[in-house]
Amino acid sequence: MSIANNFMRLGVLAALVGMTLGVWMGSSQDFTLRPVHAHINLLGFASMMLFGFFYRAYPAVAKTRLAMAHFVLSVAGFLISMPMLTLILLGKPVFMPLLPVSEIMLVGSMLIFVVIVFQATSAKEATA
Numbered sequence: 001m002s003i004a005n006n007f008m009r010l011g012v013l014a015a016l017v018g019m020t021l022g023v024w025m026g027s028s029q030d031f032t033l034r035p036v037h038a039h040i041n042l043l044g045f046a047s048m049m050l051f052g053f054f055y056r057a058y059p060a061v062a063k064t065r066l067a068m069a070h071f072v073l074s075v076a077g078f079l080i081s082m083p084m085l086t087l088i089l090l091g092k093p094v095f096m097p098l099l100p101v102s103e104i105m106l107v108g109s110m111l112i113f114v115v116i117v118f119q120a121t122s123a124k125e126a127t128a
Contacts, residue, residue: 003062003071007052010075014044036086043078043106051113058120070112077105 018040025031051074055062080102087094 003067004052004055004059006071007048007055007074010078011045011048011052014040014048014078018045032089033086035089036082039085040082044082048074048078054117061116061120064116066112066116070109070116073105073109073112077102077109081106 018037021033021037021040025033025037051070055067061067080098084095084099084102088096088099
């Protein structure tokens with residue numbers, strides 16, 4: 001399993017979903033889900049693609065447990081938060097407690113990514 005490829009695949013799928021949602025909102029003139037559209041495009045497409053590109057540039061890092069933790073938290077947080085945010089915006093906060101949990105997962109995944117980037121770039125500078 002390539003973490004880089006999986007991040008990029010999720011990224012392009014998120015772009016497709018985000019764009020489709022944008023087209024639907026525009027054609028219906030109902031912009032209630034505007035925050036979901038923005039989050040799908042930024043967290044889903046932009047972030048996941050950047051993560052994938054990073055792991056492509058640093059393939060050894062992609063094979064670490066820390067990278068796997070980053071992947072699991074990022075994907076789980078994203079896949080939980082988007083439906084929860086959608087339900088809240090539609091006035092159906094059925095599983096509301098899951099949204100803060102997913103947000104913590106997303107922030108945790110970014111914290112892990114910060115550590116990974118600093119470690120990887122420091123190691124590369126030391127060998128250059």
